[in-house]
Amino acid sequence: MDVAHWFALAHDSWLGQVARDNPYVYTIGLVIHFTGLALLMGAMMLIDLTLIGFARTIPPGAALRLLPLAIIGFTMNLLTGIMFFCFDPDRFGLNPAFQVKMVLVLLAGANALWFTFAEHREVVLAPAGARLPLKVRVSASLSLLLWFGVIVAGRMIVAFQ
């Protein structure tokens, strides 16, 4: 089975049909996608800037309490994103900017998972202003770079159509 088969499956799915039949579904999806972006980025900026050492008066544990907010924002964007894809799988799947965006999302996700399983438990207990291990600061910096990269790549999709 090749990629074209999966694209056709996504295209003919219920979600794809609903998106194509009602023009408002796509528009509302975009509004949700941008609101999710603000939620995810707001929470991630606060968490990552704190872990990097930019906000020394915030205890890392308090910043990490914002993670559910980031997950809500990400879920909003994942679900609406799947809908956009099903709307026209070829338009997105074959687009280099979209492909780069997906790779960046996967890298950002892998980075977040690594942090959650390897570092979260200790970092959450660190006092405000503590200098965190280099690997944590690098991971937080990468997180910011990757998520902002996701935004830029997403906006470049129209340039490659």
Add this chain to the structure above:
Amino acid sequence: MEFFSWLQDLPISEWVQTSDYGFPLLLAAHSIGLAGVVGILIILNLRVLGYAEGIPIAALSRLMSVAWLGFIINALSGLLLFMANATRLVTNWAFIVKMSAVLLGGILTWFLWRTLKRRGEKRVAEPSRSGGPMTYTITRSAQIVARISLGVWFAAILFGRIIAYVMDHAMLHGGA
């Protein structure tokens, strides 16, 4: 209207209209700025409403620099995006509503900080930049402002999305 045609005919406006990457790059910058402004302000407003209470208000006061940076990026990218389509945008109702929402959001944020810094009975001591004690008070009115503010920034995103559809119905799903 002549002023807006003049704006639209400036070389930089024409570059935005005709280059392959002008619009996407400006929209990318505009989305980064959106993340900066609205992202930080969502956290601030939620904090005022009682979410993530371990984050000191004073720390959020310092993170306002990130929100300001985002605002400057969006004012500049927004100005160029406006110039490229000045004559059509100036009569676009969604654009006018969005600009009003941004203005209102700015006023509400200013008012929120004013309310937070006012002395009151229920206060939390926070260190200020000058070293002296800086107190922030979350009052009932601050929470009302925070609630309205969240709605206003959502409206700014919502009507921002609608601008392109009002401009050109034919480009539904056009992506701009």
